[in-house]
Every structure is written in C-alpha cells, then in structure tokens.
Amino acid sequence: MKAAIYQGPKQMTIEEIKRPSIGPDQILVQVKASGVCGTDVKTYIRGHRFFEPPCILGHEFAGVVAEVGSEVTDYSPGDRVAVAPYVPCGFCHMCQAGHFELCYDKSGVESGAFTEYIAIPKEVIERGTVRLPTGMSFSAGAMAEPLACVLNGIEDCRLELGDTLLIMGAGPMGLLSAQAALAQGAGKVIISEFNQERLAKAAEIGAIAVDPRKEDLKEVLKRETGGKLAQAVMVCVGFAEAVEEAQQYVAPGGVINMFGGLPKDSKVTIDPGLIHYQQVSLVGSFGFTHIQYRRAVELMANKRIDAERIITHTLPLEEAEKGINLSVEQKALKVMLVNEG
Ligand SMILES: [Zn+2]
Ligand SMILES: [Zn+2]
Structure with missing residues (x-):
C-alpha cells in the first residue's frame, strides 16, 4: 500500500509499504x-x-472497514466509519474524574492516516469508532476529529445562550469554533483575522468578520455588545501576543481560552487585576473526549454544523506534501487527502 512518509522537517516521500495485518480483536480500515x-x-x-x-502523519480520518478479526462481531467489511485517533482508558485518575481528554493511559491507532490502511485496536473500536450515517461523506467523517477538539474548546469557554464569543484567527479551527458556537446558541460570534479569504469565509458562516488593521476591534466589540465586551475570547492563533491582546476584549467574569498551542518556552504577560478583580478565567483546551467525538458526528449528521464548508482543497494522497505546503502558505483552509481506490 502507499503511504506518505514524513522523513524529517520539510521532507516527505511517497512509498510502497507493507499493509498492516490485524489481530483477532482488531479491524482494518481503508x-x-x-x-x-x-x-x-x-x-x-x-x-x-x-x-x-x-x-506517517495524519490523525483525522474516515474510511471503510476492509477486514475484521475473528473475534469482532460489531463490524463487517464494507461498513463506513469515522475513527478517533485515540481513546481514553476509562480507569485512570483523570478518567475517573471525568477529564477524559487528560487520560494518562490513552490507546490509539497504530499509524498515521496519510496512508491506505490502518489497523484499529480493540479499545478504539469500542470507544472511538462511529458508523457514518447514510449520506455523510468520508470527508465530513474526517472532520469529526477537529470538530471534537472544537467542541472541547467551546465547552471550556462556558458560554450561555445569547453570549458573545470573540474568536481571534479564522483558520480551520477558528471557523469550526464559530460554527459550533452559533449552533449552540451564541448570540454573536465575532472573528478577527487579517487574511481576506478567511474573513470572507467567516462572514459566510454567519460571524461578524473584522480585519483589525481596518477597524478597531475593541470598538467593534463595544458596538456589537452594547459596551459589555465578549463573554469569551477563543485564541485560535499560536502566538503569545494574541493572548496578551485578548485581555482587553473580555468581559468581567468571562473566559480567555488559549485554544491554539504556543511554541515551547513562550511567555505570556497577564494583568493580575483582570484575573482577580474582574474574575476573568484564563483556560486552555487541547484534544477531545470520545464523547465529544461522537457528538461531532451527530452534529454533522443532523446538519447543525456543516464542517465540510471549510474544506478548500481535496487532493489525492500522493499530493500530501503539496497539501501541507498549501496550508503552510495559508492558501488553503482545510486540505483533505483522499484515496479513490
Ligand atoms: Zn484514563
Ligand atoms: Zn487535528
């Protein structure tokens, strides 16, 4: 089978590798x-x-069950599935406390998804595999993982019905967050972004799109909220300055969510008065739970969220490196790699 092999920074090759064999309690997904x-x-x-x-990189995928181990009864060849790349153990201290995304002992699929076949272990079959409803595409299925991460992030924003959410950055995760927040009843979603195509997409999704070089973001927020500012600010870009800037946009009692990871050794300056006197919470979100993964599929199946609208490029697996470069150059939002065979 073919696989895109990551060989080190800025190097990727397409190679022919051995198709994985499966144990009696596993399934093989194409x-x-x-x-x-x-x-x-x-x-x-x-x-x-x-x-x-x-x-092999890649962890957002969907496909067809190609083989089932002798002990597997829940799936048959031909079943269409979305598969979470990892699942929690259910037993560690974190899982017992309900913090499944922080599980100490996750189990995962055996390889990355930029290939043709992946072996799925028992735990992931049980807790992380979801049948795709009729009519739902494989590309939508592959969006379940990023959408699940977004549901995790939105939960941590603690929004109430009608609240205003400010999202900094209209990349794929920012745009998915906007869709998720609107689907669950946010009053207004405002997105700040420099890239014009991304701004256009944000507006199309129903957010208020702001280019902070052209408009004063704080003034827009004041205008849109009657002076209240945003109940939550989701920072969907990966630099410390954005987190620092976010502090001027959050309402008292609100939440700043560091949703985008920052480079190692980053330092962020926080106004302690904001945390103490204004009772603002600074939180972070990473990953997802198996529950959110299932919910992501449901939300797409019920057409509450159309995650596919942020896919701008669909390329064959062989063009994985090109797809990554399109993302690097911000020419693409979401790139989907597909196997036709
Ligand atoms: Zn656990
Ligand atoms: Zn991802």
Whole structure:
C-alpha cells in the first residue's frame, strides 16, 4: 500500500509499504479521507517531539472497514466509519474524574492516516469508532476529529445562550469554533483575522468578520455588545501576543481560552487585576473526549454544523506534501487527502 512518509522537517516521500495485518480483536480500515491538521503542518515545518521520523502523519480520518478479526462481531467489511485517533482508558485518575481528554493511559491507532490502511485496536473500536450515517461523506467523517477538539474548546469557554464569543484567527479551527458556537446558541460570534479569504469565509458562516488593521476591534466589540465586551475570547492563533491582546476584549467574569498551542518556552504577560478583580478565567483546551467525538458526528449528521464548508482543497494522497505546503502558505483552509481506490 502507499503511504506518505514524513522523513524529517520539510521532507516527505511517497512509498510502497507493507499493509498492516490485524489481530483477532482488531479491524482494518481503508482510509478514504484524511485531513491535514495544524499539528501535521507544524511537524512538517519544524519537527515534533511526538512524531519521530520516519513516520506517517495524519490523525483525522474516515474510511471503510476492509477486514475484521475473528473475534469482532460489531463490524463487517464494507461498513463506513469515522475513527478517533485515540481513546481514553476509562480507569485512570483523570478518567475517573471525568477529564477524559487528560487520560494518562490513552490507546490509539497504530499509524498515521496519510496512508491506505490502518489497523484499529480493540479499545478504539469500542470507544472511538462511529458508523457514518447514510449520506455523510468520508470527508465530513474526517472532520469529526477537529470538530471534537472544537467542541472541547467551546465547552471550556462556558458560554450561555445569547453570549458573545470573540474568536481571534479564522483558520480551520477558528471557523469550526464559530460554527459550533452559533449552533449552540451564541448570540454573536465575532472573528478577527487579517487574511481576506478567511474573513470572507467567516462572514459566510454567519460571524461578524473584522480585519483589525481596518477597524478597531475593541470598538467593534463595544458596538456589537452594547459596551459589555465578549463573554469569551477563543485564541485560535499560536502566538503569545494574541493572548496578551485578548485581555482587553473580555468581559468581567468571562473566559480567555488559549485554544491554539504556543511554541515551547513562550511567555505570556497577564494583568493580575483582570484575573482577580474582574474574575476573568484564563483556560486552555487541547484534544477531545470520545464523547465529544461522537457528538461531532451527530452534529454533522443532523446538519447543525456543516464542517465540510471549510474544506478548500481535496487532493489525492500522493499530493500530501503539496497539501501541507498549501496550508503552510495559508492558501488553503482545510486540505483533505483522499484515496479513490
Ligand atoms: Zn487535528
Ligand atoms: Zn484514563
């Protein structure tokens, strides 16, 4: 089978590798669509401690069950599925406290998704595999993972019905967050972004799109909220200055969510008065739970969220490197790699 192999920063090759064999309690999934994620892009550009080359990147995928182990009764070849790249153990201290995304003992799929077949272990079959409803595409299925991360982030923003959310950055995650917040009853979603195509997409989704070079973001917020500012600010870009800036946009009692990861050794200056006197919470969100993953599929199946509208490029697996570069150059929002075979 073919696989896109990450060989180190800015190096990727397409190779023929052995198709994985499965154990009696596993299934083999033929990958039909896999999304290029910010993590894949960062790894490709500067390396990542979790991904030692050579390895296969990609963790957002959906496909068809190609083989089932002799002990598997829930799935048959031909079933269309979305598969979470990891699931929590259910037993560790974090899981017992309900913090599944912080599980100490996650189990995951055995390889990245930029390939043709992946072996799915028992735990991921049980807790992280979801049948795609009729009519739902593989590309939508592959969006379940980033959408699940977004649901996790939105939960941590603690929005009430009608609240205003400010999203800094209209990349794929910012735009998905806007859709999720609107679907669950946010009053207004305001997105700040410099890239004009991304701003246009934000407006199309129903957000108030602001280019802060052209308009004073704080003035827009005041105008749109009657002076109240945003109940939550979701920082969907990866630099410390944005977190610092976010502090002037949040309402008292509100939440700033560091949703985008910052480079290691970043420093952020926080106004202690804002945290103490204004009771603002600074939180972070990373990853997702198996519950949010299932909910993401449901939200797309019920047409509450159309995650596919942020896919700008669909490319064959062989063009994985091109897809990553399109993301690096911000020419693409979401790139979907597909296997036609
Ligand atoms: Zn991802
Ligand atoms: Zn656990």
